[in-house]
Every structure is written in C-alpha cells, then in structure tokens.
Amino acid sequence: MAEHRECNFCGSEIPPGTGTMYVKKDGTILFFCSRKCYKNMIELKRVPRKVRWTQRYKVEKSSRLKILERDAEKLKAQRELKKSEKARRKRLMDEKKEADNAAEEANADSEEAEEE
Numbered sequence: 001m002a003e004h005r006e007c008n009f010c011g012s013e014i015p016p017g018t019g020t021m022y023v024k025k026d027g028t029i030l031f032f033c034s035r036k037c038y039k040n041m042i043e044l045k046r047v048p049r050k051v052r053w054t055q056r057y058k059v060e061k062s063s064r065l066k067i068l069e070r071d072a073e074k075l076k077a078q079r080e081l082k083k084s085e086k087a088r089r090k091r092l093m094d095e096k097k098e099a100d101n102a103a104e105e106a107n108a109d110s111e112e113a114e115e116e
Helices: 035-043 055-115
Strands: 020-023 029-032
Touching: 020 035, 029 035
Parallel strands: none
Antiparallel strands: 020 029
C-alpha cells in the first residue's frame, strides 16, 4: 500500500506516484504537489500562512476571525456595562437632586411658618 503524503506548502494530498520530494542540506524532507508549490516555498521563500490559496492561510484566517468575533463580543458587553453604569449614576444623581429640592422646600416652608 502506497503512502499518502501532504504537500508541505499548500497542504493538499499528493496521490502516490506524483509530486516532488526535496531534501534540504540539513536532512529535512519536503514534499510538493506541484512546481508552483516548490517554487513558492524554495525559490521565492514564501510563507504558506501568507499565501491566499493555501490551506494554512485559510486555517489562520478562520482562527483570526474567531478571535475578532470573540473580542467584538467582549467589547459589546463592556459597552453595555458602561451604559448601564452611566444610567445608574444618572438615576442616583436625579434622586439626590429630588431629595435636595424636597429638603430646600421643607426649609423654605419652615422659615415661612416662623415668620408668621
């Protein structure tokens, strides 16, 4: 039974009997499905995460999107919390003003009563 290999650049499966095997000077073996993948990695020294048509790019992009969505949810929760806190503070200030106004009216009434 032949081994199924995966392209070291794009991540696609290489059918048995096809593709290119490249051995680096340090003994690392790289498998490529096409000349396009070989050229991008070895000759042009491109990083698979940054080339749009590779599977690694797609995985990286999906993980970045998940992180962005999670951060957006956290930000939304923080905004709602700030909004509710602001409303609570305003309500407390209004209650305090009403209490102060009631106290002033009571003082004014008592002063009027004393004058009479």
